[in-house]
Every structure is written in structure tokens, then in C-alpha cells.
Amino acid sequence: MQPDPNIQSSNSNPPPGGAPPPLLPQPPRKPGFERTLSILLSLCLALFLCDAVLALADDSLILFFNSFGLTVIRGMVFCFAFVMAVVIYVMMGLTPMIPKRLLLPVALFTPVTALISLPLLIYHFDRFRTIGWVTSLCQVIFAFLILFWAQGGFKFRWPLVAENKLGARRFSRLNLSVFVLVNLFILLPAVIGYLAFCSALAVNHFSDGFLALRPGGLTVQVRKYVRADGKTIQLVPMSHIGDSHFYRELSESFPTNAIILMEGVTDDQNLLTNKITYQRMAKSLGLAEQENEFDPPGELVHADVDVSEFSAETINLLNLIMLFHAKGVNGQTLLNLTQYTPPPHFEKQLHDDLLTKRNRHLLEEIDSQLLESEDLIVPWGAAHIPEIAKEIQRAGFRLKETQEFTAIQFGSGRNKNKSAGEKRD
DSSP states (O other): OOOOTTTGGGGGGGGGGGOOOOOOOOOOOOOOOHHHHHHHHHHHHHHHHHHHHHHHHHHHHHHHHOOOOHHHHHHHHHHHHHHHHHHHHHHHOOOOSSHHHHHHHHHHHHHHHHHHHHHHHHHHHGGGHHHHHHHHHHHHHHHHHHHHHHHHHHHHOOSSOOOOGGOOOOOHHHHHHHHHHHHIIIHHHHHHHHHHHHHHHHHHHHHHTTTEEETTTEEEEEEEOOTTSEEEEEEEOOSEOHHHHHHHHHHHSSTTTTTEEHHHHHTTTOSSSOOOHHHHHHHHTTTTHHHHOOOOOOOOEEOOOOOGOOOHOOOOOOOHHHHHHOOOHHHHHHHHHOOOOTTTTTHHHIIIIIIIIHHHHHEEEEHHHTTTTTEEEEEEETTHHHHHHHHHHHHTEEEEEEEEEEEEEOSOOOOOOEEEEEEOO
16 A cells, blocks of 8 residues: 555654754865875975075075074975975876976976086186075075965965865876976986086186096196297196006107106105005096006106195095095995094185195296206196196296197097197297
């Protein structure tokens, strides 16, 4: 028997007063992937902003007051911000939900500004603090512009990157494929080429053209100078390690009747705990050591200083460096490195010991030998040669000719020297 549709069930009667039945409380909704991603992107942007403000404050203290009070804190925040930027950059390849127009500039700001700063640091290294301050100022301005864009104004709502800024798709094979291809075949080759270009600029600039970094290898330019009385000085920039052909061909180019002023710091008082050697480095790179291969003809005259003329701080550093060269990287050498703390303004003292004192002594030896010799050859480290060249030109010498040799050949090709034979009036 079917129930009468006109008769209502007692269970359907509304409660007194006509109010609907009370609803049971719903469990809170768990945050989804969108919410988590929004917070992660907001944290990346917040760290970038904090790093920018701390960087500007720290660089300002350093530039204007020579104070490093914020450097440690700045370094810690920078590490967190950089790691977060790398994570977000990788995630851009995994999910198209991340707004690239907003987060890609944040992720790439540090490496891009570092690459842009390289030529400035090469040609204006004496102003590196000013360059750092300008870079930090640009980061602050850039960070606030990104924040303004993300928030639609300076409202500072959390999360900084709202969920409505995210894309719809969580994964896209096309997005991942394009990301991988762009990084492997466009960005990576471009960065490598740019770094090679900057390296060539740096080598040429800091060596005053005596060294040149080229696709085929590292070349050195030997320059011959002559004075009005007919006396000559040949400056030969040397490399402590190189191809064995380089040392043999260079030795064969020297006249047998010349006086050769040799480089090499002595240690008569045994102040160095380890012998100065580059054997381990040469072996690991498949190259030869100058001490073993360079055997020029002529009369060899020692023209360098003794270790005892260096400061105690420089000697300690040399002992630490030579420990690495002698024993390589191990637990003990790393422990010694972490325990080493240079004194304030040590860079100036180190430069004075390793370059200024030795160059001064060499110039004195050149003046002494010129009283009796017609031809001098100076095969010294490339770092010393630019200053020596300037000083002998002040003494009346002029450049007569140049000749190039390949010190280190890149690739598997044979080492070939190139003689420019350029004569200049």
C-alpha cells in the first residue's frame, strides 16, 4: 500500500519558531598545494627583501664608517635567501604555477648582478666598496618594486604572493622541457662564454698585456727594451707551472752571453716549514714545474730576497699555503685553514712583502748589473713584470720588439710558440 502524499511525516515538521535545524561544525579545511606554494614564494620574497636591506646597511657602514658590525648577520641572511632563490628557480621548471614574471627576477638577481659587476671590478677594483654599495641600493629598489607589484601597492599583506597570483596547472611537460633546454643550451653556454671573456679581460688588464688568455691557451709576451747606449733588458713573464715545451723553447731563445736575473726566494734561516713547491698542482693538471724544466743558458744571477725580510704574518701564511701544496686537502690542512685568522689590514702587508720588496730588490740588482753587462734577461713571475716594465722605461729604456710563447696549451694539441717579431720605434 502506497503512503498518502498529502500526509507529512512527523520527522519533516520544522522546529518551533521556524528556525532551521542546527548544523554540525565542519572540520577545518587543510591547506592545499596552492596555499603551501603561496607561503613558500612569500618567504622567498621576504628573504630577498631582508637581504637587500641588510646588504645596503652593511655596505653603508663599511663604505662610510669602515665598520663591519652587520657583516656576519648579512652573510647568514644572504645564505638563506640564496638557497631559497635556487629552490624556487628549480621549482619553476617543475610547475608552471609559479608566476615567472614575479619570481624569476628575484631568483636571478644575485647571479646576474655578480656577472655584471665583474668588468667593473676588473677595471675599478680600487672602488669595489662603492660598487658593492651601488649594487645593494639597486637590490633594495628592485625588491620594493617587486613587492609593490605582488601586493598591488605597499600594503604588506601576508602572504606576500597571494594564491590568485598562481597559475592553474600544477605540472606541464612542455614547461619542464623548455626550462631544461633553455638552461642547458642557452644560459649555461652563455655564462661560460661570458666568464671566459671576463677572465681574458682580467688576465690582460692585471698583467698589462704580458699575459693573454685565448681559446688555444695561456700565452706570455716577452718584451725586449733598449736604451740609447745600446744596453738591453728582456722581460720574460713566467708561470710556475706550464707545458714542458714552453720552458724548453723559452730557454733556447735566450742568448748564451746574457746575464739572467733569476727569481726565487731563499730561506737561509729555515723559517718555512715546507719547501715552496708547485709539484702537486703541476701533476694534477698534467703540466710541468718551472723548477724542473726551465734551464736557460748564460750566467744565472740570483736577484730575489730572503724569507727573513718578510713579516711574521706573511711567513705564517706562506707556511699554510705550502702545507696545502705539499700535503693536499685533508682533515689536518682544513683544520689549519679554519683556525687561521689574518690580522687587520694584512692585505697591504702581504702586497708589500711579496711584490714591493722583491721588485725593489730586483730593480737594484738591474741597476748594478747594467754597470758591467750589455744584455740582461729577467724571467720573473708575471705579477712582478708590469711594475718592472714601468720602472725601466722611466730609466730611459724603450720597447724594441715582442715575442709570444704559449705557456699552457688548452686541449690535446701540441704546444706551439708564436713569435710576433713586432719592432717598434
